[in-house]
Amino acid sequence: MSAYLNTRVSLFAAHLWPAEDFRTLLRSPEAEISQVLMEGGLARLAGLVPGNDLNSLEQNIIAQLLDETRVLLRPLAGNARAFLLYWTERFEVTNLKTLLRGKMGNERPATLLNRLTPMGAFGRLDVQDLAHAEDVAELLRRLETGHYAGIVRQARQAFEDSHDPFLLDAALDRGYYEGLAHRARALEKKNGPALRRLMGSLIDRINLVWLLRYRFNYKLPPAQVYYLLVGAHYGLSSASLKELSALGSLEAVLAALPQGLRQSLADAATIPEVFARMERAAAAEAEKVLRSAAPDCVRAFAYLILRERDLRAVRAILRGRNLHLPNAMIEHTVGQLAQETF
Amino acid sequence: MFRAQPMSRVTLWLLASEAADTALLLARHSVFAPVLERDERMPEAPAERYREVFQEADSRLSKILEHYGGENGAAAGLAIAPPIPAAAVAPNLVELSELNDWLKALWQTCSATSLAEQRIEEERKRLAALRETFARLETLDLDISRLFKLDSLLDARLGQVPSGNVRRLKESLALAGYLLSVFDTHEGQAFAVVAGPRGAEEGMGGVLSQAGWRELKVPEELRRHPEAVRRFLNLESEHLEASHSGHRRAISDSLSQYGERIQGARVQLALARPLAEASINGVRGKGQLAVFTGWVPKQALGELTRALEDRFHGRYLIDMRAPRREENAQVPSLLLYPLWLRPFVPLVKSYGIPRYGEFDPSLVFALTYLLLFGAMFGDVGHGGVILLLAVLFYRKLGPLAWLGIAAGVVSMGFGLLYGSIFGYESLIEPIWLSPLHDPIRILTVAILFGVGFIVFTLLANSYNKLSAGHLGEALFDSSGLAGLIFYLGAAGGLAGEAAMPAVSGLSTAAWSLALIGITVVALFKWVETPATLGERVLVTAIETLETGINLFANTLSFMRVAAFSLNHVALALAVFTIAGGLGTTGHGLTLFLGNVVIIVLEGGIVAIQALRLMYYEGFSRFFNGDGTEFVPLKLVGVK
Numbered sequence: 010m011s012a013y014l015n016t017r018v019s020l021f022a023a024h025l026w027p028a029e030d031f032r033t034l035l036r037s038p039e040a041e042i043s044q045v046l047m048e049g050g051l052a053r054l055a056g057l058v059p060g061n062d063l064n065s066l067e068q069n070i071i072a073q074l075l076d077e078t079r080v081l082l083r084p085l086a087g088n089a090r091a092f093l094l095y096w097t098e099r100f101e102v103t104n105l106k107t108l109l110r111g112k113m114g115n116e117r118p119a120t121l122l123n124r125l126t127p128m129g130a131f132g133r134l135d136v137q138d139l140a141h142a143e144d145v146a147e148l149l150r151r152l153e154t155g156h157y158a159g160i161v162r163q164a165r166q167a168f169e170d171s172h173d174p175f176l177l178d179a180a181l182d183r184g185y186y187e188g189l190a191h192r193a194r195a196l197e198k199k200n201g202p203a204l205r206r207l208m209g210s211l212i213d214r215i216n217l218v219w220l221l222r223y224r225f226n227y228k229l230p231p232a233q234v235y236y237l238l239v240g241a242h243y244g245l246s247s248a249s250l251k252e253l254s255a256l257g258s259l260e261a262v263l264a265a266l267p268q269g270l271r272q273s274l275a276d277a278a279t280i281p282e283v284f285a286r287m288e289r290a291a292a293a294e295a296e297k298v299l300r301s302a303a304p305d306c307v308r309a310f311a312y313l314i315l316r317e318r319d320l321r322a323v324r325a326i327l328r329g330r331n332l333h334l335p336n337a338m339i340e341h342t343v344g345q346l347a348q349e350t351f
Numbered sequence: 352m353f354r355a356q357p358m359s360r361v362t363l364w365l366l367a368s369e370a371a372d373t374a375l376l377l378a379r380h381s382v383f384a385p386v387l388e389r390d391e392r393m394p395e396a397p398a399e400r401y402r403e404v405f406q407e408a409d410s411r412l413s414k415i416l417e418h419y420g421g422e423n424g425a426a427a428g429l430a431i432a433p434p435i436p437a438a439a440v441a442p443n444l445v446e447l448s449e450l451n452d453w454l455k456a457l458w459q460t461c462s463a464t465s466l467a468e469q470r471i472e473e474e475r476k477r478l479a480a481l482r483e484t485f486a487r488l489e490t491l492d493l494d495i496s497r498l499f500k501l502d503s504l505l506d507a508r509l510g511q512v513p514s515g516n517v518r519r520l521k522e523s524l525a526l527a528g529y530l531l532s533v534f535d536t537h538e539g540q541a542f543a544v545v546a547g548p549r550g551a552e553e554g555m556g557g558v559l560s561q562a563g564w565r566e567l568k569v570p571e572e573l574r575r576h577p578e579a580v581r582r583f584l585n586l587e588s589e590h591l592e593a594s595h596s597g598h599r600r601a602i603s604d605s606l607s608q609y610g611e612r613i614q615g616a617r618v619q620l621a622l623a624r625p626l627a628e629a630s631i632n633g634v635r636g637k638g639q640l641a642v643f644t645g646w647v648p649k650q651a652l653g654e655l656t657r658a659l660e661d662r663f664h665g666r667y668l669i670d671m672r673a674p675r676r677e678e679n680a681q682v683p684s685l686l687l688y689p690l691w692l693r694p695f696v697p698l699v700k701s702y703g704i705p706r707y708g709e710f711d712p713s714l715v716f717a718l719t720y721l722l723l724f725g726a727m728f729g730d731v732g733h734g735g736v737i738l739l740l741a742v743l744f745y746r747k748l749g750p751l752a753w754l755g756i757a758a759g760v761v762s763m764g765f766g767l768l769y770g771s772i773f774g775y776e777s778l779i780e781p782i783w784l785s786p787l788h789d790p791i792r793i794l795t796v797a798i799l800f801g802v803g804f805i806v807f808t809l810l811a812n813s814y815n816k817l818s819a820g821h822l823g824e825a826l827f828d829s830s831g832l833a834g835l836i837f838y839l840g841a842a843g844g845l846a847g848e849a850a851m852p853a854v855s856g857l858s859t860a861a862w863s864l865a866l867i868g869i870t871v872v873a874l875f876k877w878v879e880t881p882a883t884l885g886e887r888v889l890v891t892a893i894e895t896l897e898t899g900i901n902l903f904a905n906t907l908s909f910m911r912v913a914a915f916s917l918n919h920v921a922l923a924l925a926v927f928t929i930a931g932g933l934g935t936t937g938h939g940l941t942l943f944l945g946n947v948v949i950i951v952l953e954g955g956i957v958a959i960q961a962l963r964l965m966y967y968e969g970f971s972r973f974f975n976g977d978g979t980e981f982v983p984l985k986l987v988g989v990k
Contacts, residue, residue, distance in 0.1 A: 118410075119403040141410035143455070147462055150469065163513070163563045170560035180561060232527035233556035240519050247522065255526060 014084045014305040021077060021312050022299055024050045026319045031343060034326050035336055042327070051323065066327060070320045071100050071126045077316060079130070081309045088199075089306035092192045096313065097131045102185045104134060105157060106178055112145045113174060133157070160184030175227065179219075179237050186215055190241030196306070203303035207311060209243030210291035213270070216245055217287065220253055221262060221280045231255045244270060292318050353714065355684035355707050355978070357649040357673075362388075363659075364668040367397045367641040370634060371441035371626045374398075376662055377643070378625035378984040382651040384683050385984060387633035388644040397641045398630035401444050405627035408451040409620055411458045415613060418461040419606050429606075433614045435986065441622040450619055457609060464598050471595050477511065477540075478591070481567060482584050484535040484542050507546040510559075510566035514541045520562040527554030625984050646981070647671075648685050674707065676820045682707035685981035692717055694753040702966055703976015708818045710811045712974055716965055719804065721761045723961040726797075727915035728758075729765025729786075732773030733950050737762060758958070769916070773946055774923020786916040793913040801909025802842050804969065805902065809835040812973035827875035829898035830972055837868025838902050872898055905968045912964075915957055922949050 026049060034045050046055040053069050078097050082090055104125045111121035118140040125136055133156035142148035149165040152158065164180035167173075193208045216238045223234040231254040238250055244267060245253075256262045263274050263283070273290055277283045291314070298311040322343045329339035361383070365373055377383040419429055442450060506529075512520060514536055521531045529547030536542070545559070559566075626634070635642045647655060652671060659667055674682045684707050688696055695717040705711040728734070741748065741755025748755065766772065770781030776788075786793045813832050816825035827833045840861045847858025873895040880890045926945030930938045970976065 117403065118407060119399075137406075138410070141407060143411075143458060143462055146466060150466070163516075163561070166563050167557065167561045171557050173557075176557060176561065230527060230554050230556040230558075232523045232525075232529075232554055233558040233561065235526055236519060236523035236558045236561055251522065251526060 011084075011305055014081065014309060017081060017084075018299070018305060018308045018312050021081070021316070025312075025315055026323070031322060031326065034323065035330075035339060035343075039330075042330070046323075049323075051320075054323065054327070066324055068126050070324055072129070073320060074313065074317055075100070075129060075131055078313060081313070085306055085309075088192065088195045092189075092196055093306065093309065093313075094131070095189055095192050096310065097128075098133075098188075099185065100126050101128055101132065101134060102157070102160070102181060104128070104136065105152070105161075106181060108134075108136070108139050108142075108148060109145060109177060110174065111140075112142060112148050160188070179223070182219075183237055183239060186212065186239040187241065190239060194241070200304045200307050203298045203301065203307045204310070205243065206294055207291075207298055207307065207314070208241075210287070210294045211314075212239055212241050213244045214284070214287035214291055215239055216250060217253075217262075217266075217270070218280060218284045220250065221259060221283060224254065224256075224262075225259055226280070288318075354709065354711050355682075355686055355705060355981075358646045358682050358685070358707065358981075359649050359652055359671045360674055360678075361643075361645055361647045361652075361655075362670040363643040364670075365641055365643075365663065366666060367636055367639050368443065369663065369666065370398055370636075370641040370643075371401065371443055371623065372662070373641075373643060373659075373667075374626035374629045374634075374984060375441040375622055375986065376658060377629070377645075377655075378986040380651070380655055380658060381983045381985050382647050382655055383643070383645045383984050384647075384981050385629045385632040385634070385643060385645040386681070388635070388642075390635060390642070393635035393637050393640070393642050395636050395638075396630065396634065397636035398626050398634040401447065401623070402627040402630040404444065404447050404451050405620065405623050408447065408454050408616075409624075409627075411451070411454040412613075412616055412620055415454065415458055415461055416617075418458075418465055419602070419613070429610065429613065433618055435618055435621055439618065439622055441626065442619050447619070447623055450616055453612075454616060457605075457613075460605065461602075464601055468595070468598055471591055471598070474591055475588075477565065478584055478588050480511070480537045480540055481542070482581065483537055486581070504549055505546055506549045506552060507544060508566050509542075509544055510564050511540045511542050512559075512562055512564045514539050516562040517541050517543070520558065520564070523558050523562075524555065527551055527556075527558070529555060621987065625986065629984055646674075646683055648981075649673075679706060679708045679819060680977070681979075683981040684709075684711075684978040686711055686713070688713060691753070694750040694757075695720070698962065702970050703974065704978040704980050706975050706978035709815050709975060709978065710973065712811070712970065715807070715811075716969075717757075719969070720961050720965055721757055723912055723964055724758050724957060725761030725765040726800075726912050727957040727960065728762050728919060728954060729769045729916060730771045730773065730919060731763050731766035731779075732771075732775075733946070733954070734759045734762025734764075734766055736946075736950055737954065765916075771920065771923075774920065774926065774949070776920065785920075786913065787920040790913070790917055793916055794910055797909050797911075797913035798906060800912065801906045801968075804909070805838065805905055805972070806835065808969050808972040809838065815973055815975070823875065823879075827871050829872045829876075829894070833868050833871035833875065834898060834902070835868070837865050837872060837898070840865030840868055841899070841903075842906075869895060869899065905972075908964065908968055911960060915953075915960060919949070919953060922953055 030045075030049050034042065034049070037045050043055040046052070051073065053073050054066065075097060078093060082093055085093060107124055108121065111124070121140045122136060125140075128134075134152075135155070139148055139151055142151055145168070149161060149168065152161040153165065160181055161184075164177050164184065167180050168177040190208065190212060193204060197205050197208070219238055220234055223229045223237055224231070229237075231251075235251055235254040238254075240247075242250070249265075249267060253262050253265055256265060259278075259280070263271065263277060265271075266274065274283055274286055277286055295311040295314040299308055299315060301308075303311070325343050326339055329342065363373065416429060517531070517533060524531050524545065524547070527547065528551050529545055531543050531545050533541045533543045545564075547555075629643065633644070635644070656669060659669065684705055686696075686705065692713060696713055698720070699705075699711075699713045699716050725734075736759075737755055738759025741752045741759055745752040767779070768781060768783040770776060770779050770785055772778045776785055784792055809830060809832075812830045813825045813835070816822075816828070816831060825831050829837075840863070843861030844858055844865055847861060873891055876891040876894045877887060880887045882890065923945075926942060926949070930941035930945065933941055
């Protein structure tokens with residue numbers, strides 16, 4: 010089984026797009042985009058061009074990721090399988106948030122259902138039933154009897170107390186990533202430092218970006234900011250997150266970061282820039298793990314991270330071209346996603 | 352019985368305002384399977400909104416019925432599904448929307464009650480836990496007033512929080528200058544005091560509610576002693592119970608008020624369901640026109656058109672045509688079976704549904720499967736036990752019991768032919784032969800049966816190819832007539848070589864026939880392979896060789912029929928040998944357990960082997976099984 014997964018990951022790794030392919034996609038004439046996507050192994054997206062309805066594009070990107078995850082899951086069992094399965098649940102948490110926002114906006118069930126990402130065999134939500142909930146309160150109550158009860162329960166209470174959709178989203182996100190970190194811990198002992206490095210780059214980025222957003226965009230008090238962060242600590246320890254939460258400006262936070270992070274984020278002036286730099290660093294780490302002799306399930310995880318980054322870059326290019334944005338602007342946006350891309 | 356019922360493609364044009372009634376009429380007759388047809392002249396989906404409203408209403412009705420379930424619902428007659436009157440008409444969109452609005456309003460009332468009930472339940476649990484906590488504090492004789500004492504400096508709160516959140520909440524509160532102290536835990540909840548400098552509340556933001564904190568607001572006059580708190584908790588419980596009774600009364604009252612109308616809504620939605628379901632497969636239209644497209648069994652067309660005429664008096668246009676050959680893959684298969692054959696059908700369907708126009712192997716399957724089972728498990732006693740068990744558990748097994756009965760009878764029949772009762776070979780004379788005493792003969796018969804079976808599969812495949820319009824494959828392919836000629840020739844040649852008296856003189860002619868057959872197959876492969884010369888040579892050589900190997904490997908596979916009939920006797924002999932070395936009790940017990948093992952283990956294996964022979968050596972040769980079942984619109988009962 011290990012040989013199977015090893016081969017599978019290596020074969021999939023060959024699907025990752027080199028920088029040249031992104032350039033070709035960006036500069037190809039309209040009529041040739043489908044062909045470029047086909048040649049890049051993205052036949053599923055080729056059918057959506059031209060026009061590329063944004064919802065379908067997003068849904069097809071996720072469908073592609075789910076298809077590949079399904080193949081990678083086949084030989085896995087136990088904690089490794091549970092971890093990769095949970096990684097796919099991010100998309101369903103997004104569906105869950107779409108349902109909640111739809112209910113807040115009194116959207117019709119049929120419209121709401123159209124906006125959801127089909128999860129196929131990975132789906133755990135009874136979306137038909139949930140879309141027909143009368144309001145947010147009923148939706149939350151129904152969710153509490155299902156697979157996401159653990160994540161939803163406290164989010165419901167926070168929402169009932171504050172009626173703030175932002176806090177609802179924050180509670181759901183936090184619940185999800187706490188679950189991911191919990192599952193990763195079960196694997197880290199067996200799979201050595203490679204998974205820890207991947208999780209570290211993911212959780213540190215999430216924690217730092219959330220901290221900056223909550224503190225300086227939403228002006229939340231330090232106590233609440235700290236509580237909303239993921240309670241798993243890699244590069245950013247609990248003590249440093251507490252300290253950072255209490256600081257008063259972006260510059261002060263960046264200056265107080267541990268050595269490695271401080272250097273890589275030096276001169277970052279905005280939160281999106283911090284996010285982009287950390288995402289590039291995470292992708293570089295995933296690239297290293299993928300090309301290393303790390304355990305197969307960790308390489309599979311690294312591949313999925315990189316594949317998602319590629320697909321999002323493809324989406325950005327298609328979207329940009331659809332909106333007739335200048336090539337330079339698209340290049341800049343995609344360059345934010347992955348330094349190696351351009 | 353050997354192929355699906357002939358179908359007609361029906362397109363029905365009518366007024367969009369009558370679409371719901373049309374769908375209802377089609378559903379009442381259960382003969383129309385809707386199908387999506389793209390037609391640029393009919394770009395609209397006139398029933399789309401109808402379906403959305405139906406789904407909303409249906410979902411609300413389900414929730415309402417669930418809410419009123421139990422005793423109250425039963426008392427109001429909700430447990431009994433109301434009948435659908437024969438003359439009832441389907442609601443139109445306006446009526447359906449009104450019904451949906453009413454159900455929405457009713458569900459909002461129900462939902463509020465339901466939410467209140469849920470909160471009461473949560474509150475009950477909380478109070479029960481608190482009561483226990485304070486019972487413990489009471490024994491300490493603690494002056495609780497000191498915990499809640501209001502003064503200008505301290506902001507103290509008493510409450511509970513999920514135990515898993517305590518550590519993080521404690522750390523967060525520390526950032527706001529607050530302290531958290533847990534004084535008890537119960538069922539995953541920590542009971543705690545949160546205290547900090549008055550005026551620093553803002554620093555906490557929403558962290559307490561984020562962490563799932565539930566504050567116990569004890570009135571000031573009661574903040575004196577645990578005993579006072581206990582009295583307060585009892586009072587709270589009484590309020591809760593009173594509130595609960597109030598809600599139950601409200602449910603009961605509303606049910607007696609709305610029960611009849613709910614029953615009416617159930618009927619209305621049952622009448623609306625056909626159009627909602629038909630629209631999934633695409634009721635198309637434009638302006639005031641709606642079009643239904645679907646498949647109808649040819650024999651039901653007359654009755655259906657008469658019913659349409661009676662109901663719509665010419666306000667419709669119907670077009671009917673036979674399916675085109677290239678449509679065969681899309682035409683649903685309506686397969687009708689006599690009652691006795693039905694238990695075998697699921698075994699065929701587990702392989703696949705016969706494609707429209709394809710030979711339906713159910714009857715052949717039933718007969719051959721039983722024959723193979725009997726031949727491999729021929730024993731009057733063991734067959735009798737299977738028969739008896741199937742009869743005894745007839746109600747539990749349902750249609751499956753017929754399988755057991757048939758298998759038991761056939762097993763008994765072969766038992767008489769083999770002269771075997773519970774493995775004893777000497778109690779009765781075999782009518783035909785005893786496998787153990789004449790193994791060569793039984794092996795020969797098994798192989799001859801295999802030859803016959805494979806000839807049948809090749810003929811069936813030729814028929815299927817022919818009815819699908821693939822004349823070349825039917826005549827010249829390895830599974831077609833050319834393959835059959837090769838197989839018969841080679842089988843005859845081999846029989847001649849083996850000096851079977853009946854065919855020994857025909858050996859040369861048989862081999863010539865085989866040569867002709869395999870040459871035709873090779874030529875066909877050559878023509879059908881669009882590749883370079885080298886690749887063509889390779890593919891033709893390998894596929895032709897594979898034809899011969901496969902056919903003979905499949906034939907030899909039938910030797911297992913004889914092997915299992917021998918195995919049955921051998922297993923019984925093993926049981927007798929073990930039992931023979933034991934005392935009276937051990938002897939009896941061994942015989943009993945041995946026979947149980949033979950029936951359960953060997954019977955199971957034989958059943959699987961017979962199935963395997965049917966699927967692998969039979970179905971895989973001629974049966975595509977990629978058809979779709981005919982699923983008509985139906986008027987299902989009310990929810």
